[in-house]
Amino acid sequence: MKPKYYITTPIYYVNDQPHIGHAYTTLACDVLARFKRLDGYDVMFLTGTDEHGQKVEKAAEAAGIDPQSFTDKVSVTFREMAEVMGISNDAFIRTTEERHKRACQALWQKLLDAGDIYLGGYEGWYAVRDEAFYDEGELIPGPNGSKLAPTGAAVEWVVEPSYFFRLSAWQDRLLAYYEANPDFILPPSRRNEVLGFVKGGLKDLSVSRASFKWGVPVPNDPDHVMYVWLDALTNYITAAGYPDETAENWRFWPADLHMVGKDILRFHTVFWPAFLMSAGIAPPKRVFAHGWWLIEGEKMSKSIGNVIAPRDLVAQFGLDPVRFFLLREVPFGNDGDFQRKALISRMNVELANDLGNLAQRSLSLIAKNCAGVLPAQGALTEEDTAILAAASALPQTLRTLLDRQNFHEALEEVWKVIRAGNGFIDRQAPWSLKKTDLARMADVLRVLADVLRTVATLLQPVMPTSMAKMLDQLGVPEDARDIAALATPLPGGIALPAPAGVFPRFVEEGA
């Protein structure tokens, strides 16, 4: 039986239009999902939209439509974003689906049965004008020693009835879980943050609201809807079939990886495992928090007007180069800077020159000097063996690196082999061999074809369309494109199609 792999993006809040940040998270998951499939795993890759809450309720009201119609519309834009980015998700979940309400209510009941939910009061400084609660620390001094919201609005101490989750009781068990699973939170710097936070003591968590209606009703208390934590996080088990633990998809739980942005780290690494443990459900195996993209050195924001829509980016540079750039440019987990110049440089240097040109020169030599037929494997020299060994080592290297979400180094390892390929072809100079030793020339070209096949196979998750073209040109049959197939050499004598460039150079308009 195939091993399983369950990977999730966060569900995206429908208060926002999809931008490069959403695309980035989803893309990272897509590459891992594709890699795992390529490596023989049974994969479930989930993404979706988060559609409840006061903001949505109000946005719908402002738009003059009911919340459901509003979310129907915005949710579609996230499906479109996935399509534009070439995302291979197996499922898409919306929190307004009936199955999700059932899952939330079932989970709630479990927590209640476990004695971890109680009715209390949510207190805080509330600004009526802003319709928002503020922290003590956020307040600014007002006239006569009074306090004001950071927006300048008057605040009052308000107590609202709310259900609470007994998070305070889970501190030790959470710490024990982190201890027993040192890679539960990555990167390590984020793990340290969470550890520090939890060690500092946990307060009970307000998990319901009576102040708005657009949410999942609390069982047996129609005045309350569930607050964001319980509602949104639960999507990950809803999609696996919860509460039906005999469901087809339940075999995927616990999730192998929740990919999240660094802003929602705590919800996934503190609240979520506590909820699950309280309900007697296994926590996820890993949460990875990635960083943000700056745009040409500036924070991405609507007010600056530098928000990048995935659709525009792909239209200008093409899908695969964009996918490649986002994962290649920055050590995954760090913040990155999205520079147009850097993207073009990666396209031209690494895709067009290093990889594209290596394939093109190798394949043209085969086309011209081997009658367009893949040579059989021949006798190997020491240098042949060395480069073939470097290529053969890649699958295991990538498994190890990608199991820690290290896209940046994984791609660097592939590029080391590509660069070695260019060095190899230069030293072997098959264009000279064709005048002196045709047999050796054929052997050299076959070695190059084998190296390219390995590289193209392994890069499929990052650049599916381009690598499919390259594998076509290398004569690799569709059913021999996974990692296991690399162990079986292609027979010599396959007729190859005429080579055609896979990565054209990007030339600036008017340059």
Place this chain on the structure above:
RNA sequence: GGCGGCGUAGCUCAGCGGUAGAGCAGGGGAAUCAUAAUCCCUUGGUCGGUGGUUCAAAUCCGCCCGCCGCUACCA
């Protein structure tokens, strides 16, 4: 304020006790199969500052300077 991290070549970063590294950028040369792509060689750093531990410190410890993250109800 508290806790944590970072500061290494022009740029992005790796190294984390044993004579300073990679990619890109810059300079020189070779080759001409190829998307004028490639290959080889090379310039360049008192590893933020300072004091200490050690036979030996980017690498460990103290202090200082500068940046950054977290410090719970933002979906």
